Amino acid sequence: MSPDEMNKEPYIFEQIHIEVARNASDDFNLFHDKHKWLQITHNPFKGPIVLGYQLNTLIEYQMRLYRAAHHEDQVIAENNLRFSNYQITFVNAVRPRVPVYLDIKKTLISTIPTLTLGNRIALKSDGKTVLLGFKKETSEPLFLAGTPLDNLPDLNGIPDRSVVPGTDYFLKRKYLNNGSAKNFLSGSFAEQADYFDEVLQFAHYPEIFPCSLTSGALLEKAQLENHDFKRNPMVYTSHEISVDRHYVSLLKNNDTLNILVKQVPESSANTLNQTNIRLRTYHCYGLLESNAVLFRLTMNLVPLEEILKNLAQK
Structure with missing residues (x-):
């Protein structure tokens, strides 16, 4: 199979893929639950849906294969493009047993302002686009690069599920686990043997799995705020992710991951494209023990109710 044909075969998620991924990442969102999806008010999806970070991981793995097939890993290494960036817009949901097709466009290389390798990506299902975005390799993070995080206190001594003193950050502490990472990969149609092999004694964490743990952090934050997941469900509209490959390469089993979550005040200047629906925006950071x-x-995210209202008015 040629590199340009590798993404022509469909991916068909079963409910077991969803179960494996949500359990591996502690994501208890009702939209993914094979029973509780029915309890969501005015749920339009008529069944459980695939996790957004599952789709991101599918993209991560296929981009990994694409880079290797096109000999782009050498360019990334020689130019120290240590940041892996994902800009993802969710257009629709992916349901079990409905074929999904991934399209990766040819790599574009830009040198202004600095060297960047970039690819447009799209996922289609049931004849409709469900996801659009970009995957880019850069020497500096594309997202939230200007946030100062070097003046934080030692996060390891701060209680889990609490606010970091002197800040607006909610702290959720997680511990990385090889088994959970392997399960998340398998649930996302990524070959876990490319990342973990006990016989050969290597363990290389994927990029997206640690990021996926932020969904559970948001859910726990909302739970502490008494959010009603059944009557006021929220859906993702986009992810913007910058991952440091150098630190990913150092990850190992049982490492501490301190996740910081900060909600941005809602504003009429921050709305869903071509609507008046205000986005609920969260800035999140994953910090290691150091x-x-x-x-x-x-x-x-936006309330599902607002999306349905907007569709009814069209």
């Missing part, structure tokens, strides 16, 4: 920043990401 306070080194593993990832920076923005997640945008």
